[in-house]
Amino acid sequence: MSATAIANGEAMAAPPRERAPADLGPAIQWAVLGFTALLVLAPIAVIALQSLQSAPLYDAARNFTLDGYFRLFAHAEFQVAVENSVMLAVVATAVATVVGVASAIAIIRFDVPGRAWLESAMLGPIYISQLVLALGWYVLYGPSGYVSLFLQQWLGEVPWNLASIPGMGVLGGLAMAPAVMLFCTSSLSLMDASLEDAARSAGASPLRVVRSITLPLLRPAIVYSLLLTFVGGLEMLSIPLVFGWPAGLEFFTTFLLRETMGQADPDYGMLGAAALTLLAMVAVFVLVQQKLLAQRQRFVTVRGKSQRPKPIDVGRWRWAIFAAFAVYLMFTVVLPMCALVLRSFVQYLTPLMSPWEFLTLDYYRTLWEQDIYTRSIGNSLVVATIGAAVCTALIALITAVVQRSEFRFGRSLEMLTMFPRAVPGMVAGIGFLWVVLWVPGLSALHGTLAIMVIAFTMRDLPTAYATVAPSFLQIGREIDQSARVSGASWWRTVISIVVPIARPALIACYLIVFISFVKEYASAVFLYAPGNEIIGTTMLSTWAKGEVGPVAALSVIQLVLTLMLVAGLAYLGRGLPRAVEGD
Amino acid sequence: MAELVVTGLTRTYGDVRAVDDVSFRVADGELVTLLGPSGCGKSTTLFAIAGLDRATFGHIRVGSNVFFDSAAGIHLAPEHRNCGLVFQSYALWPHMSVRDNVEFPLKLRKVAGAKAREKAAWALSLVEMEKLGSRYPHELSGGQQQRVALARTLVYEPQVLLLDEPLSNLDAKLRLRARGWLRELQSRLKITTLYVTHDQDEALALSDRIAVMSAGKIVQLGTPREIYREPATPFIADFVGHSNILVGTPVRRGDGGFGVRFADEQTLALPAEPQGAATPRLQVAIRPEHVGLKLPGDAAAANVLRGRIIQRDFLGTRFEYVVAVGDSLLRATCAEELELGEVFAELPTRHCMTFWSQQGDLP
Numbered sequence: 001m002s003a004t005a006i007a008n009g010e011a012m013a014a015p016p017r018e019r020a021p022a023d024l025g026p027a028i029q030w031a032v033l034g035f036t037a038l039l040v041l042a043p044i045a046v047i048a049l050q051s052l053q054s055a056p057l058y059d060a061a062r063n064f065t066l067d068g069y070f071r072l073f074a075h076a077e078f079q080v081a082v083e084n085s086v087m088l089a090v091v092a093t094a095v096a097t098v099v100g101v102a103s104a105i106a107i108i109r110f111d112v113p114g115r116a117w118l119e120s121a122m123l124g125p126i127y128i129s130q131l132v133l134a135l136g137w138y139v140l141y142g143p144s145g146y147v148s149l150f151l152q153q154w155l156g157e158v159p160w161n162l163a164s165i166p167g168m169g170v171l172g173g174l175a176m177a178p179a180v181m182l183f184c185t186s187s188l189s190l191m192d193a194s195l196e197d198a199a200r201s202a203g204a205s206p207l208r209v210v211r212s213i214t215l216p217l218l219r220p221a222i223v224y225s226l227l228l229t230f231v232g233g234l235e236m237l238s239i240p241l242v243f244g245w246p247a248g249l250e251f252f253t254t255f256l257l258r259e260t261m262g263q264a265d266p267d268y269g270m271l272g273a274a275a276l277t278l279l280a281m282v283a284v285f286v287l288v289q290q291k292l293l294a295q296r297q298r299f300v301t302v303r304g305k306s307q308r309p310k311p312i313d314v315g316r317w318r319w320a321i322f323a324a325f326a327v328y329l330m331f332t333v334v335l336p337m338c339a340l341v342l343r344s345f346v347q348y349l350t351p352l353m354s355p356w357e358f359l360t361l362d363y364y365r366t367l368w369e370q371d372i373y374t375r376s377i378g379n380s381l382v383v384a385t386i387g388a389a390v391c392t393a394l395i396a397l398i399t400a401v402v403q404r405s406e407f408r409f410g411r412s413l414e415m416l417t418m419f420p421r422a423v424p425g426m427v428a429g430i431g432f433l434w435v436v437l438w439v440p441g442l443s444a445l446h447g448t449l450a451i452m453v454i455a456f457t458m459r460d461l462p463t464a465y466a467t468v469a470p471s472f473l474q475i476g477r478e479i480d481q482s483a484r485v486s487g488a489s490w491w492r493t494v495i496s497i498v499v500p501i502a503r504p505a506l507i508a509c510y511l512i513v514f515i516s517f518v519k520e521y522a523s524a525v526f527l528y529a530p531g532n533e534i535i536g537t538t539m540l541s542t543w544a545k546g547e548v549g550p551v552a553a554l555s556v557i558q559l560v561l562t563l564m565l566v567a568g569l570a571y572l573g574r575g576l577p578r579a580v581e582g583d
Numbered sequence: 584m585a586e587l588v589v590t591g592l593t594r595t596y597g598d599v600r601a602v603d604d605v606s607f608r609v610a611d612g613e614l615v616t617l618l619g620p621s622g623c624g625k626s627t628t629l630f631a632i633a634g635l636d637r638a639t640f641g642h643i644r645v646g647s648n649v650f651f652d653s654a655a656g657i658h659l660a661p662e663h664r665n666c667g668l669v670f671q672s673y674a675l676w677p678h679m680s681v682r683d684n685v686e687f688p689l690k691l692r693k694v695a696g697a698k699a700r701e702k703a704a705w706a707l708s709l710v711e712m713e714k715l716g717s718r719y720p721h722e723l724s725g726g727q728q729q730r731v732a733l734a735r736t737l738v739y740e741p742q743v744l745l746l747d748e749p750l751s752n753l754d755a756k757l758r759l760r761a762r763g764w765l766r767e768l769q770s771r772l773k774i775t776t777l778y779v780t781h782d783q784d785e786a787l788a789l790s791d792r793i794a795v796m797s798a799g800k801i802v803q804l805g806t807p808r809e810i811y812r813e814p815a816t817p818f819i820a821d822f823v824g825h826s827n828i829l830v831g832t833p834v835r836r837g838d839g840g841f842g843v844r845f846a847d848e849q850t851l852a853l854p855a856e857p858q859g860a861a862t863p864r865l866q867v868a869i870r871p872e873h874v875g876l877k878l879p880g881d882a883a884a885a886n887v888l889r890g891r892i893i894q895r896d897f898l899g900t901r902f903e904y905v906v907a908v909g910d911s912l913l914r915a916t917c918a919e920e921l922e923l924g925e926v927f928a929e930l931p932t933r934h935c936m937t938f939w940s941q942q943g944d945l946p
Binding site: 476478479481482483485486487488489492497500501503 | 633661
């Protein structure tokens with residue numbers, strides 16, 4: 001059979017235009033934009049509307065008014081709450097920045113033993129829920145914590161009071177330090193090592209190099225972290241709830257929680273005003289931060305092929321620094337988590353009595369026997385398994401439209417996707433609660449897992465996008481162009497070419513979102529009802545009842561779940577570079 | 584198969600006209616090359632034909648099938664044009680094996696089963712890649728990837744084949760071989776082909792006709808021989824064949840013939856007056872291989888300029904010289920080894936190409 005015989009046979013036409021049900025592309029692109037806009041803006045719109053009404057939205061006899069704002073700002077407790085929140089945020093920002101920046105420089109730049117190991121250990125707490133960290137610290141260092149009581153016994157007094165605003169600020173700072181460190185390490189590893197080498201050759205000592213070269217070049221990352229942690233402090237719920245609530249200290253978030261849940265007849269106008277005020281405060285900082293981030297490129301002097309940074313030899317100090325890290329990790333992460341695990345197996349945890357006499361499996365039996373606990377764990381798993389899939393699929397679609405189509409509003413879609421970064425979890429929770437309660441036809445969603453999935457998905461859009469977008473960017477444009485020219489429509493190209501190539505990133509995204517959904521509590525506190533509790537909300541409600549044991553046991557289960565997924569992520573991370581190589 | 588007709592194609596980016604009123608026609612089965620330096624608009628033209636870029640004005644059709652018509656608002660999506668485009672980077676889909684890459688366009692055309700396998704095997708055999716069907720793109724060398732990219736395009740027998748510098752990522756030796764079988768394959772399949780390159784050797788060797796582009800316009804369209812022997816402008820003479828360009832004033836010689844006088848008062852006899860409206864200055868182009876070098880005292884040579892050899896490079900089979908003549912530099916190649924210093928450069932009249940100086944021309 002000669003080749004030309006086939007070549008000269010019947011010619012193939014382009015894929016038929018008539019048979020395909022028109023071009024699906026634009027319809028899909030518009031649908032993605034519409035759905036994302038609804039998901040992101042609906043809860044905010046309801047809050048904004050409610051804040052300007054004299055009565056709840058379900059009440060027909062209501063009118064437009066600014067009274068909600070007046071009542072809010074005149075509210076004495078609100079003023080105290082805002083003051084406390086700002087103070088907490090300031091202290092937390094200072095602590096997180098100092099710890100985060102110092103450890104990033106020490107680990108990336110100094111010749112400290114076991115640097116790779118230290119780096120993962122320092123960054124590890126990112127994966128632990130702030131609530132679980134706070135509980136661990138409470139069990140050890142709280143007013144009746146193990147270490148506190150131990151010191152009380154020996155010194156006659158506890159040298160700290162963590163149920164105070166500075167104390168909680170320090171804890172908040174420690175909780176957020178890993179995020180600061182992560183940001184600074186990535187900035188440091190982009191930095192050209194020859195800049196520092198040049199300073200060394202010019203006669204600068206290692207310390208002088210850090211002060212005159214490394215720190216100034218790190219300035220954009222530091223400014224960014226300052227804003228990041230300040231916002232984190234403002235919207236923090238875990239530490240105010242665990243430490244502040246028993247001490248009667250009120251914060252912005254606990255104020256919102258109490259005014260919504262603790263009142264028989266909540267003042268909806270004022271609540272709307274409060275939620276919107278918090279949103280506005282956070283949004284301003286996030287906007288500033290994004291502006292700064294855009295300019296950050298100017299500071300990156302060399303990228304890509306620059307020399308691999310060589311750690312500075314700090315001589316004998318290397319062991320001192322290593323010891324400092326070891327002590328820090330021991331007291332902030334290892335011991336608190338061990339204490340939490342131990343607490344879940346003993347009836348009492350106090351230095352006055354040996355824990356071995358009170359060993360018990362009762363709490364785990366309780367988790368097993370009481371409906372609410374099994375239900376919460378099951379619900380969390382369902383929400384995470386299905387929700388992470390929903391979120392990942394949505395993000396794959398959004399990224400395909402933003403980066404891989406000529407859709408006119410791609411840029412707007414990207415901004416919408418990043419917008420939830422400015423929405424505190426509690427505000428999103430209130431928004432979705434009101435949407436479900438007051439938008440006709442949606443009340444069926446109230447108290448279901450579906451509303452949890454929807455709210456968590458909205459919350460995690462920015463994280464998921466940040467995970468997936470870079471991988472999509474790495475796929476050369478001509479990879480889809482060649483598919484288009486070969487006869488594939490936009491949609492077919494996305495399904496058959498782009499998504500399969502980006503699959504490793506999508507799997508990573510699924511795991512990251514899964515972990516985040518297992519941890520989530522802030523937006524869920526308003527959305528749960530008997531039947532759709534998740535681990536986070538049950539921990540909070542059980543904690544409120546003063547039952548520490550089951551909370552500890554729940555924390556352990558959440559920790560184990562998270563650890564397993566992080567291991568999966570690390571395994572996947574090793575395989576990632578192979579998957580993105582193009583030609 | 585059908586002819587490709589491009590009429591009045593214009594692509595603007597703001598004030599910049601990347602493609603400026605380009606018209607040409609590629610006959611059924613013909614291979615036409617768009618040749619030009621980078622940024623001349625040749626790739627933009629190619630992408631507009633493929634549908635990956637939307638032109639601002641103009642008309643593109645293949646046979647009776649209108650791809651683009653700015654007046655009628657027609658812009659066919661790339662997937663409906665049935666073009667074959669081979670990218671400079673090959674753009675093989677990294678997650679598919681060679682065979683899957685080649686079969687994907689068939690799948691899109693609802694060709695399946697034995698028919699698809701047969702087609703794919705045929706396309707792979709055209710490029711002698713049938714044995715490597717189960718490999719993945721990253722397991723292939725550059726030359727092999729290039730051939731798979733071509734097979735993936737030929738498998739669905741596109742109406743027109745568009746090639747975007749397909750050989751530029753290959754090393755010199757491989758490029759020469761690939762050029763040979765590309766030419767052979769194209770003439771065997773008789774597929775209408777538009778080839779984009781900045782490499783004059785490729786263009787001369789492969790093309791039925793060449794369209795030389797500069798600053799968004801086609802400056803000359805002709806067979807390789809026409810382009811090489813009768814370049815329409817000094818730019819083309821320089822771009823195709825690296826001609827030397829000398830500038831002088833036109834003179835009538837004693838014998839009545841046409842000639843040129845340079846700033847240092849030396850003169851040359853020229854074959855004829857250039858075409859077009861006369862201007863005060865004249866450009867003379869001559870290729871380095873046509874310049875003969877004679878030492879003072881050698882047998883008399885006609886039409887010579889006196890100069891000095893100021894540089895000599897050894898290129899293996901020949902030497903390349905730079906000769907200073909007045910204020911100008913003249914490049915010449917010859918097999919003989921000469922010392923730096925006084926020399927006579929012979930510019931045979933029949934090899935001198937003449938142009939009237941235009942404003943904006945090369946000096």
